Amino acid sequence: MPLPATPPHPGGTTMAEFAPLLVAVLIPLVVPALGFIAAGADAALRSRALGAPARVGWARPGRETLRLLRQQRRSVLGADALLWRTGGVGLAVAAFLLVLVVPVGETPAADLPLGIIWFTTIDVALWALWWLLGWGPNGAFSLIGGYRFLAQALAYELPLMFALLAPAVAAGSLRVADIVSAQREVWFVVSTPAAALVYLLSVAAFSAWGPFSAASGRDLAGGVLAELSGLDRLLVLGGRWCVLVAGAAFAVPLFLGGGGGPLLPAAVWVIVKTLLVLAVLIALGRGVPVILPQRLAEVGWVILVPLTLLQILIVAVAAAVGRA
Amino acid sequence: MGLGEVVAAVLFWVSAVVAIVAGALVFRVDSMARATYALAVSFVAVGVAVLTLRQDFIGLVTILMMIMEMAIMAVFMVSYMGMNPALMPMDMTHAKRPSAAIAGGVFVLLAAAALLIPWPLVPARVPSDLIVRIGEALMGSKMLVMLTVSPVLFVTIVAGIVLTSPRGRYDRFGDRLRERPRDPEGGGVGR
Known part of the structure; x- marks a missing residue:
């Protein structure tokens, strides 16, 4: 890991040295917990829409978890279990690695000088994970789902990379903490709105969620999810919520001023803002129908790539003028 | 030698071994998908090794590019490789003798270069x-x-x-x- 050299403390070890370790230990607990809340809210909205009381929906993630834990794993003939399980376990791991560079309050678990590149690296690993999930079970619908995700990735990845660059250019740094401190006066969601919008859409896209869930579409009998059962299914469904939470959490230092806010401590503000971004993502998932990847490609390359490039141009000129 | 350097050294050697083993597995496995992702693992291990040498950007970008490349390459390998559509188990090697000769020659050349070139010593203060x-x-x-x-x-x-x-x-x-x-x-x- 590219950990920066820590300056020596003259007074021996302090509590501050253990703070990153503490944050790292809390990540695998807090991220799934937020995922549970988000899954419950989504299910509550769905049960309200179906005419059932909302509490049925809120209880659904817990009941579904218990059900899948007890369910016997269905085996598939000719499945490549190694690659399949790698894809399943990898989603949650990728989510935790993404959150590693999010500053909770003052302290990220890992204060990487190249935090933005780190994020991009992990989000590209999601390409491999979703495709492996499609390939693993030796099923036609799953395989088509995996290919659909890659086709979708070609549409969203470049706009996402440019959208990530806009805050970095505005702050003049790839370190996430520097991007947070550059937003003391104006949040980047205000000064770079196009990048924030593209980032939000891309989070839904790399999580194969909502309008971008063609890879697990109902027209494919579940696509990449089709053959999953028991613990494997739990890991993938839970992992997808974790990836959504991680994407929402990373939006906070990028565009929403990090832990900045009145009264409450910074760590609480990070979680509150993460939940707000998740609420927007859930509303997006409930309000917009699934879009097929072949339609997304043109939107991504004809509209979003020029839009994000224009955004970077404006930001770069503003930064150059500001520094001059 | 501080704790950080020990960890970096251990990580370097572990990732070096992983890179070589995964690279060898590319030719031992019988499925296009496994071969492609064994290669991806090998490249990720190379990226981690580069990270331990404190070349953060090159290390991360190696990992990023190679995972992306292998994810796309898997699609092409499955589509176009071999007489069968690569959905069946298949042998990953061909032209075995010339390949072995070329691989051995390149290894000797690179290893000789690594050992014989008078590398400059790293100054105490980078x-x-x-x-x-x-x-x-x-x-x-x-x-x-x-x-x-x-x-x-x-x-x-x-x-x-x-x-x-x-x-x-x-x-x-x-x-x-x-x-x-x-x-x-x-x-x-x-x-």
Whole structure:
């Protein structure tokens, strides 16, 4: 890991040295917990829409978890279990690695000088994970789902990379903490709105969620999810919520001023803002129908790539003028 | 030797071994998908090894590019490799004797270079502008060539796509670019 050299403390070890370790230990607990809340809210909205009381929906993630834990794993003939399980376990791991560079309050678990590149690296690993999930079970619908995700990735990845660059250019740094401190006066969601919008859409896209869930579409009998059962299914469904939470959490230092806010401590503000971004993502998932990847490609390359490039141009000129 | 250096050294050797073992597995496994992702694991391990040498950017970008490349390459390998459609188990090796000879020769050459070249010793205090200096040492005198070659390469790529594309702009929109295209699948922008 590219950990920066820590300056020596003259007074021996302090509590501050253990703070990153503490944050790292809390990540695998807090991220799934937020995922549970988000899954419950989504299910509550769905049960309200179906005419059932909302509490049925809120209880659904817990009941579904218990059900899948007890369910016997269905085996598939000719499945490549190694690659399949790698894809399943990898989603949650990728989510935790993404959150590693999010500053909770003052302290990220890992204060990487190249935090933005780190994020991009992990989000590209999601390409491999979703495709492996499609390939693993030796099923036609799953395989088509995996290919659909890659086709979708070609549409969203470049706009996402440019959208990530806009805050970095505005702050003049790839370190996430520097991007947070550059937003003391104006949040980047205000000064770079196009990048924030593209980032939000891309989070839904790399999580194969909502309008971008063609890879697990109902027209494919579940696509990449089709053959999953028991613990494997739990890991993938839970992992997808974790990836959504991680994407929402990373939006906070990028565009929403990090832990900045009145009264409450910074760590609480990070979680509150993460939940707000998740609420927007859930509303997006409930309000917009699934879009097929072949339609997304043109939107991504004809509209979003020029839009994000224009955004970077404006930001770069503003930064150059500001520094001059 | 501080704790950080010990951890970095252990991580370096572990990732070096992983890189070699995963690289060898590429030729031992019997499925295109496994071979492709064994190669991806090998490259990720190389990236981690580079990270332990404190070349953060090169290490991360190696991992990023190689995972992306292998994710796409898996699609092409499964589609185009072999007489069967690569969905069945298959042997990953061909032309075994020449390949072994070339691989052995290249290994001897590189290993000899690594051992025999008088590498400069790392100074006790690494200069802060190390990356800039490496960049200038590597590329400084060749920038003019690169600046000339890169547009030529880019134009070649674009021209190649234009020439091979079965349905270009004029096929879709007509000679005056005014007709409505009859695409098999509508694009997302509504053209």
